[in-house]
Amino acid sequence: xxxxxxxxxxxxxxxxxxxxxxxxxxxxxxxxxxxxxxxxxxxxxxxxxxxxxxxxxxxxxxxxxxxxxxxxxxxxxxxxxxxxxxxxxxxxxxxxxxxxxxxxxxxxxxxxxxxxxxxxxxxxxxxxxxxxxxxxxxxxxxxxxxxxxxxxxxxxxxxxxxxxxxxxxxxxxxxxxxxxxxxxxxxxxxxxxxxxxxxxxxxxxxxxxxxxxxxxxxxxxxxxxxxxxxxxxxxxxxxxxxxxxxxxxxxxxxxxxxxxxxxxxxxxxxxxxxxxxxxxxxxxxxxxxxxxxxxxxxxxxxxxxxxxxxx
DNA sequence: AAGCAGGTCAACCGCCTAAGG
DNA sequence: CCCTTAGGCGGTTGACCTGCT
Numbered sequence: 001x002x003x004x005x006x007x008x009x010x011x012x013x014x015x016x017x018x019x020x021x022x023x024x025x026x027x028x029x030x031x032x033x034x035x036x037x038x039x040x041x042x043x044x045x046x047x048x049x050x051x052x053x054x055x056x057x058x059x060x061x062x063x064x065x066x067x068x069x070x071x072x073x074x075x076x077x078x079x080x081x082x083x084x085x086x087x088x089x090x091x092x093x094x095x096x097x098x099x100x101x102x103x104x105x106x107x108x109x110x111x112x113x114x115x116x117x118x119x120x121x122x123x124x125x126x127x128x129x130x131x132x133x134x135x136x137x138x139x140x141x142x143x144x145x146x147x148x149x150x151x152x153x154x155x156x157x158x159x160x161x162x163x164x165x166x167x168x169x170x171x172x173x174x175x176x177x178x179x180x181x182x183x184x185x186x187x188x189x190x191x192x193x194x195x196x197x198x199x200x201x202x203x204x205x206x207x208x209x210x211x212x213x214x215x216x217x218x219x220x221x222x223x224x225x226x227x228x229x230x231x232x233x234x235x236x237x238x239x240x241x242x243x244x245x246x247x248x249x250x251x252x253x254x255x256x257x258x259x260x261x262x263x264x265x266x267x268x269x270x271x272x273x274x275x276x277x278x279x280x281x282x283x284x285x286x287x288x289x290x291x292x293x294x295x296x297x298x299x300x301x302x303x304x305x306x307x308x309x310x311x
Numbered sequence: 312a313a314g315c316a317g318g319t320c321a322a323c324c325g326c327c328t329a330a331g332g
Numbered sequence: 333c334c335c336t337t338a339g340g341c342g343g344t345t346g347a348c349c350t351g352c353t
Contacts, residue, residue: 062338081340
């Protein structure tokens with residue numbers, strides 16, 4: 001689905017507003033070059049697009065703040081960069097994500113968290129903004145449905161991604177990592193065992209990280225605001241990984257394999273019938289335009305009766 | 312047909328980092 | 333070092349679209 005912004009080539013879109021001259025160095029991070037230009041905001045007109053395209057053809061990408069001084073474009077550098085990167089640069093793919101792309105996004109998100117720009121590097125023609133928008137709408141949908149974010153199907157692939165990702169030294173400790181799941185990721189081995197055990201007892205067949213999360217929520221009270229967003233786990237700290245002895249906590253299949261020791265695990269989780277712990281059937285209403293989405297409906301996924309987590 | 316709710320998407324905002332002086 | 337600047341990134345917002353009642 002697509003729609004076009006109502007705009008006129010003279011740029012006088014009714015929704016467009018202008019920055020005050022004195023506001024160019026505060027607030028939005030855009031700084032004019034002191035020409036007294038009033039920087040325009042809001043949707044871009046085709047005229048502006050043309051100006052920017054011509055500028056890039058002439059001067060190349062980068063030095064975006066110079067666009068103002070070299071052209072009649074009254075846009076800040078950031079706005080130009082964003083417009084170029086997300087809409088004007090060549091080889092951009094438009095339209096719905098293919099199933100392969102969707103699967104790749106899910107897999108990468110399982111590894112990277114909200115690293116949209118990094119994900120975009122692996123999806124030629126797609127922008128971080130597109131991926132982010134896609135993911136956020138997907139999050140909402142799945143949240144409403146009470147479904148886990150990561151289908152079990154992706155877990156095998158995750159490990160490969162993990163290794164590749166680690167090798168390429170992409171992983172960096174991010175101060176803004178999701179605290180909620182960092183907490184889960186930082187569970188000590190014993191705690192993790194406990195969670196697994198608890199999950200096994202409460203959710204026969206619980207075998208993936210979503211189970212763990214749900215289980216953790218059950219134990220700690222899902223009404224906690226910490227879980228309201230139900231964001232996915234990201235890599236725990238290397239120390240935690242080393243200490244706990246597991247390589248990749250979000251890969252359910254590997255959780256079982258990596259935790260080979262305790263016999264009670266064998267007596268519980270591994271005896272269970274995998275993927276058979278539906279508490280209630282979930283009937284997710286999906287928008288027609290994503291009718292083939294491979295992940296929105298997960299057979300035997302663990303959902304609660306009302307589609308939400310218990311409070 | 313009108314109103315409403317939810318979905319989609321473009322663009323902005325604020326923060327961060329690296330580079331350069 | 334410290335400051336300034338440019339660019340990058342993730343989160344958020346708001347306009348518009350679509351489907352349902």
